[in-house]
Amino acid sequence: MRINRVSFILFSTFFGLVLAAAAVSAASVPGIPDGCGTRCHKSKVREEFVHGPVGSDDCIACHNPTGLEHPKNRGAFRLPGTGTRLCAVCHESKATKKVVHLPVADGGCLDCHDVHQSPNRMMLKAEGAALCFGCHDKGKFTANHGHSPVTDGSCLSCHDPHESDNRALLRHDKASLCFSCHDKKMAEGVSIHRPVAQGECLSCHSPHGSAWPNIMKGAFPEPFYLPYAQGNFDLCFGCHPKDIAQDRRTDTLTGFRNGDYNLHYLHINKPDKGRSCKTCHDAHAASQPRLIKERIPGFGTWDIPIRYTRTDSGGSCVAGCHKPKSYDRLRQIKNP
Ligand code: HEC
Ligand code: HEC
Ligand code: HEC
Ligand code: HEC
Ligand code: HEC
Ligand code: HEC
Ligand code: HEC
Ligand code: HEC
Ligand code: HEC
Numbered sequence: 001m002r003i004n005r006v007s008f009i010l011f012s013t014f015f016g017l018v019l020a021a022a023a024v025s026a027a028s029v030p031g032i033p034d035g036c037g038t039r040c041h042k043s044k045v046r047e048e049f050v051h052g053p054v055g056s057d058d059c060i061a062c063h064n065p066t067g068l069e070h071p072k073n074r075g076a077f078r079l080p081g082t083g084t085r086l087c088a089v090c091h092e093s094k095a096t097k098k099v100v101h102l103p104v105a106d107g108g109c110l111d112c113h114d115v116h117q118s119p120n121r122m123m124l125k126a127e128g129a130a131l132c133f134g135c136h137d138k139g140k141f142t143a144n145h146g147h148s149p150v151t152d153g154s155c156l157s158c159h160d161p162h163e164s165d166n167r168a169l170l171r172h173d174k175a176s177l178c179f180s181c182h183d184k185k186m187a188e189g190v191s192i193h194r195p196v197a198q199g200e201c202l203s204c205h206s207p208h209g210s211a212w213p214n215i216m217k218g219a220f221p222e223p224f225y226l227p228y229a230q231g232n233f234d235l236c237f238g239c240h241p242k243d244i245a246q247d248r249r250t251d252t253l254t255g256f257r258n259g260d261y262n263l264h265y266l267h268i269n270k271p272d273k274g275r276s277c278k279t280c281h282d283a284h285a286a287s288q289p290r291l292i293k294e295r296i297p298g299f300g301t302w303d304i305p306i307r308y309t310r311t312d313s314g315g316s317c318v319a320g321c322h323k324p325k326s327y328d329r330l331r332q333i334k335n336p
Pocket of ligand 8: 191192193194195203204220235236237238239240277278281283289290291
């Protein structure tokens with residue numbers, strides 16, 4: 001108490017001197033000196049990003065005077081409320097959409113923002129992903145194969161920090177989120193893979209990164225040719241029967257057969273130079289039926305063209321890989 005009194009006297013003397021020297025107008029509110037931020041509390045306005053009312057010295061917009069003289073008394077100011085109530089005096093609600101970030105719903109505006117000032121834009125308590133990692137486990141966002149906007153810390157390129165009408169606070173839903181950065185053309189063509197047409201990019205890709213290349217949700221090899229092994233194509237066989245790569249003969253498993261000779265098996269299941277699905281199929285969309293690509297990388301700069309024609313019971317393929325060949329499910333064709 002004694003110490004408080006002494007410091008108070010020193011303080012008010014100093015304050016009085018400043019007032020006298022400047023000889024400015026009296027405070028607009030009785031008992032409250034003018035120039036709170038410019039004269040006394042300079043430390044509240046020294047960072048690069050200062051909150052609007054703080055910068056304009058409108059301290060009493062939040063620190064409402066109670067009628068007691070300042071700095072003579074404690075309790076000369078009262079905040080109009082805590083949490084969202086304080087901000088709602090001037091800002092529109094951040095909790096009007098279907099999905100509201102839990103700290104926002106809980107009124108934790110000051111979990112992320114400093115109320116007076118900050119070295120970070122928007123008076124944020126931390127910059128980029130560091131803000132998010134204050135509450136979310138960073139470990140979940142550091143995969144072997146990262147997605148570059150995530151590894152860059154641009155969480156906000158996909159998420160709104162406060163609220164959204166889309167699940168998971170996403171700025172756009174489904175494929176339109178991805179197409180805000182990636183070329184939409186990848187999903188256009190004569191044949192479009194069903195999950196792609198439905199905008200379900202996340203049935204194959206993990207948005208934050210993954211253990212597999214191309215932020216895949218399951219194994220899918222990078223090379224066009226590789227020795228066959230079970231598990232190589234787990235991604236595809238999450239939805240398609242894996243036996244198309246394992247049964248030499250079938251009447252039912254696949255349409256890609258000559259009589260009952262399984263041509264998927266023939267191309268894929270080889271001990272040395274088995275083909276990957278992507279030798280023939282584009283996982284997204286293609287200009288030929290059945291997701292068959294127009295060309296695949298060949299040698300050097302030469303691309304191998306593929307021309308695929310369907311018939312009622314089979315098809316034919318003119319490819320740079322081999323002489324033209326045909327297949328027919330009903331009557332096995334002998335290719336030369
Ligand atoms: C937008 C509302 C708002 C404005 C405007 C504002 N403050 Fe504050 N102030 C707060 C809140 C909320 C606290 C409670 C502590 C905290 O969370 O930082 C606070 C705390 C304080 C404190 C005590 C704790 C500390 O951080 O030192 C001082 C001193 C202070 N403010 C001074 C000022 C001054 C001086 C101004 C004007 C230049 C100002 N404030 C403008 C909201 C505001
Ligand atoms: C007394 C009115 C007032 C109150 C209360 C208030 N603000 Fe502000 N706020 C402003 C003004 C004015 C601006 C500047 C607007 C501009 O520059 O366009 C602003 C700007 C901001 C900005 C953006 C800064 C920028 O760089 O564009 C954020 C973030 C912010 N306020 C957060 C808050 C939070 C969080 C609270 C509650 C703790 C709050 N405000 C309470 C008046 C207020
Ligand atoms: C989880 C962290 C977080 C919480 C909690 C949070 N904000 Fe923000 N806020 C941000 C971020 C990040 C930005 C910058 C957005 C950007 O750059 O697009 C921002 C921007 C703002 C802005 C300026 C731009 C805009 O969107 O209007 C205002 C005003 C604001 N916040 C007010 C609030 C208020 C009021 C609350 C509490 C109801 C709140 N914030 C809670 C992280 C948060
Ligand atoms: C103050 C703590 C806090 C901070 C900071 C924070 N979050 Fe959250 N966030 C939570 C909590 C709590 C939940 C709800 C529980 C959960 O899902 O973990 C949540 C949930 C989420 C969700 C799921 C929302 C839903 O309804 O599906 C997303 C997305 C999210 N946060 C993104 C972010 C991003 C991006 C940032 C950085 C800009 C961030 N968070 C910063 C606390 C925080
Ligand atoms: C490329 C877009 C994108 C970026 C960048 C991104 N996210 Fe997400 N995030 C998503 C999508 C899409 C979902 C929904 C995932 C789902 O439903 O399977 C999600 C979900 C979440 C969730 C809730 C569910 C979960 O997986 O835990 C949190 C929390 C989250 N993100 C935080 C972050 C943080 C933190 C960052 C930055 C380090 C970030 N996100 C960057 C797209 C993104
Ligand atoms: C904010 C921009 C942005 C958004 C949104 C975005 N991406 Fe990306 N993505 C990138 C960038 C940048 C790269 C790396 C450069 C490149 O290869 O184009 C990348 C790379 C990729 C890769 C290749 C990864 C690798 O290992 O090379 C895949 C696959 C991918 N994104 C899928 C998606 C999916 C699916 C979505 C929607 C959930 C999405 N992206 C949303 C910016 C984005
Ligand atoms: C059925 C699984 C599947 C679905 C669904 C899918 N992808 Fe892919 N995606 C792949 C595969 C497989 C690759 C690797 C292709 C390769 O190696 O040639 C890939 C590669 C990518 C790449 C990086 C290489 C490139 O082609 O640029 C991007 C970006 C990408 N996908 C975006 C998307 C987007 C956006 C969607 C939704 C519209 C989507 N994917 C849906 C399987 C899928
Ligand atoms: C999330 C489930 C899912 C995954 C994963 C998946 N597919 Fe599909 N695929 C489908 C559906 C659904 C259809 C449509 C089935 C139908 O028409 O009977 C389809 C159809 C196809 C077709 C026939 C297209 C047409 O135009 O008739 C091919 C070829 C194909 N998928 C290849 C692949 C390849 C290669 C992979 C792995 C990169 C893969 N799929 C992964 C769901 C999936
Ligand atoms: C040598 C080229 C080639 C390779 C390699 C290939 N496919 Fe196919 N695939 C085809 C052709 C051609 C068709 C169309 C068959 C028809 O309808 O006549 C087809 C059809 C399909 C279909 C539609 C249903 C069916 O079986 O008829 C699926 C699903 C499919 N392929 C998945 C895959 C997967 C998964 C891989 C990799 C494990 C793969 N394909 C590898 C050429 C290939």
